[in-house]
Amino acid sequence: MAERPGSLDELALIADIGGTNARFALTDAAPVPRILHSRALRNADYASLQHAAEAYLDDIGARPRRAAMALACPVHTDEIRLTNRAWSFNRDELRAALGLDELHLLNDFGAVAWSVPALAADERAHLYGPVQADLAGPASVLGPGTGFGVALLVGDAARGWQAVETEGGHVSFAPIGDEEHALARWMNARHGRTSWERLLSGSGLSSIDAVLRGIDAGVDVGTPHLALAPREPSAVVAAALDGHDTVARRALARFCAILGSVAGDAALLHGARTVMIAGGIIPRFIPFLRSSAFRERFLSKGRFAAYLESVSVQVVTHPHPGLLGAAVALRLPQKVETA
Structure with missing residues (x-):
């Protein structure tokens, strides 16, 4: 576990909510995103996302004011319903219940796409094709888990990156x-x-x-x-x-x-x-x-x-790219929706 960098209340909440597990962590304001105090909870053990988030925050004793959550479902409306889990919520009500000033919601594979430019060389394994010194866009980001996610990453290191969420x-x-x-x-x-x-x-x-x-x-x-x-x-x-x-x-x-x-x-x-x-x-x-x-x-x-x-x-090969992507997106609030 990483050392605590000051008061927990000064940190932001990040989450990656899939169909089977809810992963929570905290992140600080360091230029390179860090994942701190991570926990994985079984969705089946909780009646709702709010209950799972509250259990995590109570366990570590933190009351953050900002959060970014990656969810395995579309996130473009106020009423959110997970695709592969019977959890639903209103974004404003969740923000208020958790005592947040800001709540950023991302599609789970949108968050994975945000993580890709932040990956270290040893956090990705080459399979086929050219070996890249630097990430080349556009990049298709896809993969199987509880569901099958697809996102698109466009841009480059010089101009900046933009993740495009899809339901591919x-x-x-x-x-x-x-x-x-x-x-x-x-x-x-x-x-x-x-x-x-x-x-x-x-x-x-x-x-x-x-x-x-x-x-x-x-x-x-x-x-x-x-x-x-x-x-x-x-x-x-x-x-x-x-x-x-x-x-x-x-x-x-x-x-x-x-x-x-x-x-x-x-x-x-x-x-x-x-x-x-x-x-x-x-x-x-x-x-x-x-x-x-x-x-x-x-x-x-x-x-x-x-x-x-x-x-x-x-x-x-990063163990928690959804959490990393949520931490990256939290540093770019103008590029993700805020409740």
Whole structure:
């Protein structure tokens, strides 16, 4: 834990609120953002974001006056509802309840995008393409966690950066090959459509694994229910990396292949020179990702394969990029909405 830099009440609250965990910390006014007194709370243990935030602040004994929170949902209205958690709130009411003078709200992957220019060299891992001495924009920032986030980072170090929040994770999935068409049929039967997020997320990896096991068992994947219950995504990853579970390896390999296609699509949509892959899942199996079909699928864009060969693909390895991005955005209040 970092040393306390003075009174806790002089610090600002930062938070990264996902569908599964709520991460809180404090930050000071130092030019290089610092994450202090960080805690991770399980969302399921709290009735609301307000209760979780109050529990954190009570635990460390701080009463900050400013806050920036990254949320896994759109944040452009006064009434906020998380996409993958039954939490909702009014931004003015939350600000008042927490005793804040300022409350900045960001989309969670908007916050991750803000973090990218602040990453140290050892907080990102090179995958493919040119090795960059300095970050080159535009940059597509995307990745799987509880959901699938997509953001765009534009600008450069000289002129400054701007993060553009998107809901790109809900773009429709385009299957390639029999296995992916089977995945889409099952998702369509269960949800009415298949988005990137339905497959490229923790629950998505579990679903891919369950569908592949179901296919091997002769289950009709055109129905919304499978005979085999999904495994936890961490269990699928562990079984795949262990090497003895062939279905888990197929599931993780399919996940990586689909991620390659989606990352290539995002790069073309954004005109990206850099693709930054973030989220809580990917850093667990970077060597597996490198050996997968990710690169083949990333480049498989017909006449634009050569364009994509010049795009640098990297993985964010910072443990809490959402918190870092919230701290960065708090230093740029004119660029984020304030309640």
